[in-house]
Amino acid sequence: xxxxxxxxxxxxxxxxxxxxxxxxxxxxxxxxxxxxxxxxxxxxxxxxxxxxxxxxxxxxxxxxxxxxxxxxxxxxxxxxxxxxxxxxxxxxxxxxxxxxxxxxxxxxxxxxxxxxxxxxxxxxxxxxxxxxxxxxxxxxxxxxxxxxxxxxxxxxxxxxxxxxxxxxxxxxxxxxxxxxxxxxxxxxxxxxxxxxxxxxxxxxxxxxxxxxxxx
Amino acid sequence: xxxxxxxxxxxxxxxxxxxxxxxxxxxxxxxxxxxxxxxxxxxxxxxxxxxxxxxxxxxxxxxxxxxxxxxxxxxxxxxxxxxxxxxxxxxxxxxxxxxxxxxxxxxxxxxxxxxxxxx
Numbered sequence: 001x002x003x004x005x006x007x008x009x010x011x012x013x014x015x016x017x018x019x020x021x022x023x024x025x026x027x028x029x030x031x032x033x034x035x036x037x038x039x040x041x042x043x044x045x046x047x048x049x050x051x052x053x054x055x056x057x058x059x060x061x062x063x064x065x066x067x068x069x070x071x072x073x074x075x076x077x078x079x080x081x082x083x084x085x086x087x088x089x090x091x092x093x094x095x096x097x098x099x100x101x102x103x104x105x106x107x108x109x110x111x112x113x114x115x116x117x118x119x120x121x122x123x124x125x126x127x128x129x130x131x132x133x134x135x136x137x138x139x140x141x142x143x144x145x146x147x148x149x150x151x152x153x154x155x156x157x158x159x160x161x162x163x164x165x166x167x168x169x170x171x172x173x174x175x176x177x178x179x180x181x182x183x184x185x186x187x188x189x190x191x192x193x194x195x196x197x198x199x200x201x202x203x204x205x206x207x208x209x210x211x212x213x214x215x
Numbered sequence: 216x217x218x219x220x221x222x223x224x225x226x227x228x229x230x231x232x233x234x235x236x237x238x239x240x241x242x243x244x245x246x247x248x249x250x251x252x253x254x255x256x257x258x259x260x261x262x263x264x265x266x267x268x269x270x271x272x273x274x275x276x277x278x279x280x281x282x283x284x285x286x287x288x289x290x291x292x293x294x295x296x297x298x299x300x301x302x303x304x305x306x307x308x309x310x311x312x313x314x315x316x317x318x319x320x321x322x323x324x325x326x327x328x329x330x331x332x333x334x
Contacts, residue, residue: 011219014269016226020245020294027219184218 003084003093004204005030005101006053007187009112011197015178015188025178026193028110028201031185033096036072036081047086051096052078053200080200099185102177107206109173112194116167126160170194174209223269228291234273236261236311237304237325242275242288243297254296257286260325263310264290276314278322283315 007028014022032053039048052074058066061077069077086092102108122128122143131139143162147155172193179188193201234240238261246255259277262285266272272289288295304325314322 013219013223015222016291016293018293019247020292022289022292027222029218181218181222184221186218188222 002087002090002205003049003051003096003101004082004202005033005096005098006051006080006082007201007203008054009193009195009197009199009201010186012192023178023190024192025188025190028187028189028193028203029185030099030187030203033098034074034078035093035096036069036074036078038092039083047088047090047092048083049086049092050081050083052081054079082202084204099180099182099187102180102187102203102205104177104180106177107174107209108177108189108203109171109206110175110189110193110201110203111169111171112199112201114166114168114170114194115196117165119163120165121162122160125162125165128160174206226269226291231290232298232300234261234298234300236263236309237306238300239302239304239325240275241299241301242286242295243299244288245294245296258301259284259286260304260311260314262312262314276311283322 007030010027010029012024012026015025016022030053032055034052035049036052037050039046039050041047050072052069055076056079058077061069066077069075117124121141123130123141128143130141131137131144133140143160146159146161172191175193176190177187178190181188187203189203195201239258240261242257243254244257246253257275257277259275262274262276264271264273266289269291270289271291272287274285274287276283276285278284290298306325311325314325
């Protein structure tokens with residue numbers, strides 16, 4: 001485990017490599033990540049750091065929260081505060097490395113909240129096939145049967161039914177840092193990332209693919 | 216300025232000639248064969264231009280061995296080395312999909328633009 005970075009999804013575009021391959025990329029703004037509290041083994045029972053991102057009006061936070069930000073050297077309150085665990089023997093960084101947390105070509109995991117879809121039926125939510133639309137059929141997008149009769153006399157657990165869809169926390173593993181743009185403070189990450197534009201995402205080194213990719 | 220606009224603008228080619236549907240063009244494409252790069256030329260009529268900015272592309276149709284062939288080229292891709300306008304065409308619509316149904320001589324004929332005729 002090591003320190004990651006909080007960012008905001010800006011949108012998607014494409015990048016042409018020198019060989020002419022077009023890579024779809026997500027642009028993620030990672031400006032001004034600051035280190036806040038340090039979690040120590042003695043006090044908290046584990047080692048980690050708290051990271052804040054995106055400035056917020058002072059009037060929008062309460063005084064205890066403001067005190068917490070001031071105490072740890074941040075003049076402005078932050079909208080998003082996340083924690084990253086540190087591995088044993090890993091040094092605690094003095095400042096957040098910002099965009100230099102990752103190198104070009106490195107594999108990362110991106111954690112975000114997916115777009116909320118609201119209350120959806122089974123056709124959209126679970127890809128049920130649906131039934132005929134016409135010729136007197138009144139079953140078009142209905143879920144159909146949800147179980148048997150006297151045996152078992154109840155609906156099985158985990159039966160797929162309509163309900164809320166989206167707005168889940170999701171991790172996308174093994175995406176690659178295609179390019180870094182320190183002037184704009186953005187990272188270009190291959191492929192799609194959960195959430196809408198403007199949504200917060202956490203980028204951390206890939207858990208399952210750690211060797212930096214050969215370019 | 217929007218960061219995405221900026222990233223896309225950096226990738227735009229500045230030397231793209233002015234061409235549109237109905238024009239006959241030669242597209243010089245970079246082909247890598249057994250480690251060597253060479254230029255391959257594809258000539259045909261532009262059926263349409265679509266997309267915007269870095270995503271802009273165009274469709275070129277030609278008749279090859281009496282079989283219609285269409286290729287879509289992203290304008291700003293490094294693989295498209297050059298676009299050469301051979302002949303300007305005069306057409307009244309943006310998408311020339313009606314050419315697909317044509318057979319024989321007609322299939323590759325579009326009215327020449329007045330400028331091209333005079334020249």
